Amino acid sequence: MSSNDSSNRVISGMRPTGRLHIGHYHGCLKNWVQLQHEFECYYFVADWHALTTNFNESSKIEDFTFDTVVDWLSADINPGLSTIFVQSRVPEHAELYLLLSMITPVSWLERVPSYKDQQLKLADKDLSNLGFLGYPLLQAADILMYRAGKVPVGADQEAHVEITREVARRFNHVYGREPGFEDNALAAIKKMGKKAARQYKELRKQYLEQGDAEVLSRAQALLAEQQNLSVGDSERLFGYLEGGGRIILPEPKALLTKQARVPGLDGEKMSKSYGNTIELRETPENVEQKVRTMRTDPARVRRTDPGDPENCPVFALHQIYSDTDTLEWAVQGCKSASIGCLDCKGPLIDNINLQLAPVRERAKQFEENPDLVNTIVVEGSEHARDVARETLEEVRAAIGLSHR
Ligand code: TRP
Numbered sequence: 327m328s329s330n331d332s333s334n335r336v337i338s339g340m341r342p343t344g345r346l347h348i349g350h351y352h353g354c355l356k357n358w359v360q361l362q363h364e365f366e367c368y369y370f371v372a373d374w375h376a377l378t379t380n381f382n383e384s385s386k387i388e389d390f391t392f393d394t395v396v397d398w399l400s401a402d403i404n405p406g407l408s409t410i411f412v413q414s415r416v417p418e419h420a421e422l423y424l425l426l427s428m429i430t431p432v433s434w435l436e437r438v439p440s441y442k443d444q445q446l447k448l449a450d451k452d453l454s455n456l457g458f459l460g461y462p463l464l465q466a467a468d469i470l471m472y473r474a475g476k477v478p479v480g481a482d483q484e485a486h487v488e489i490t491r492e493v494a495r496r497f498n499h500v501y502g503r504e505p506g507f508e509d510n511a512l513a514a515i516k517k518m519g520k521k522a523a524r525q526y527k528e529l530r531k532q533y534l535e536q537g538d539a540e541v542l543s544r545a546q547a548l549l550a551e552q553q554n555l556s557v558g559d560s561e562r563l564f565g566y567l568e569g570g571g572r573i574i575l576p577e578p579k580a581l582l583t584k585q586a587r588v589p590g591l592d593g594e595k596m597s598k599s600y601g602n603t604i605e606l607r608e609t610p611e612n613v614e615q616k617v618r619t620m621r622t623d624p625a626r627v628r629r630t631d632p633g634d635p636e637n638c639p640v641f642a643l644h645q646i647y648s649d650t651d652t653l654e655w656a657v658q659g660c661k662s663a664s665i666g667c668l669d670c671k672g673p674l675i676d677n678i679n680l681q682l683a684p685v686r687e688r689a690k691q692f693e694e695n696p697d698l699v700n701t702i703v704v705e706g707s708e709h710a711r712d713v714a715r716e717t718l719e720e721v722r723a724a725i726g727l728s729h730r
């Protein structure tokens with residue numbers, strides 16, 4: 327497929343950290359599930375990325391990868407709709423990473439905020455390795471490999487998408503030049519058919535004169551519809567629109583997920599490292615036990631003390647899982663001390679369990695049938711490789727490395 331389709335493609339990845347929890351679901355997976363109905367989605371487990379910070383704890387990566395895929399499937403990421411794969415099963419990512427490393431200044435990587443932040447935060451880890459410095463570039467290779475237009479991520483990943491755009495721009499600038507570019511572009515326009523060619527020229531002129539982003543996207547949409555352009559001609563015409571050379575690697579956009587802050591059992595952000603999670607595959611009994619022992623508003627020392635739901639992580643979970651009537655009941659009851667915290671937790675437990683029921687149901691199927699999970703990953707990775715090979719062929723050709 328050509329860069330024509332890039333605006334319809336979505337890619338995102340997750341490092342394997344073991345079983346996922348409801349924080350992952352509301353912060354990310356729920357959105358991934360939605361996107362698969364609208365776009366061509368690629369979701370992968372970034373196992374090489376896990377090595378960048380945990381190279382000395384590599385023995386868990388395989389199990390964690392399996393758990394991650396089972397949780398995705400259980401959350402209803404559907405292999406019939408989306409391509410599910412594992413990064414290390416598509417070794418082409420490593421070649422693209424290497425080639426991109428040639429045009430990427432080290433200073434770009436050093437100034438990505440997560441580089442210094444993580445070194446400070448994970449002070450007990452040895453993060454002086456080249457692989458850690460290269461983390462955002464490996465991520466850029468992941469994204470550019472699929473020429474995906476959209477990358478659903480949380481705000482913490484925005485800087486990584488930004489550096490991806492910079493690397494793509496530089497790549498296109500360095501390798502998208504060709505002798506006779508203008509003549510080639512004009513010849514390509516003729517291949518579009520009279521009407522489309524006229525519209526293209528008109529929109530391009532308007533855009534170059536007025537710089538209107540709306541006009542640019544109309545022109546890009548027009549190009550994306552053209553069936554009879556070769557990949558090379560399509561790249562030329564995307565590039566010609568903006569005046570430069572060919573666009574071999576289109577710049578992606580971050581699709582920022584509104585991050586529902588899911589509180590953990592102690593009121594801090596839900597995170598495996600804090601040990602305050604409710605896992606997606608948690609049993610109903612565990613959900614009950616965990617919620618029953620959850621921290622509540624510290625002002626409610628005695629049952630007769632009124633509380634404030636705003637200061638209570640139980641209420642924050644209610645807001646995710648309960649309907650407005652239940653929320654109103656909790657607010658009233660809490661502020662007037664007419665209900666106790668255990669009363670308040672009851673419907674929350676029921677609602678969480680209700681929503682987790684289909685997830686558990688699907689999980690059971692996959693846990694009982696690991697071969698099925700494996701087949702999904704193998705097939706997804708094969709499909710991803712086909713796309714990756716096409717991109718790499720063009721990347722090599724643009725650099726001048728087609729001899730093999
Ligand atoms: N860095 C991402 C994270 O920690 C994971 C990731 C790796 C990723 N490659 C990616 C996300 C490509 C989106 C696209 O969450």
Ligand code: SF4
Pocket residue numbers: 622623626633634635638639640641656659660661665666667668670671
């Ligand atoms: Fe929290 Fe509900 Fe107790 Fe109020 S009554 S403090 S909202 S658990």
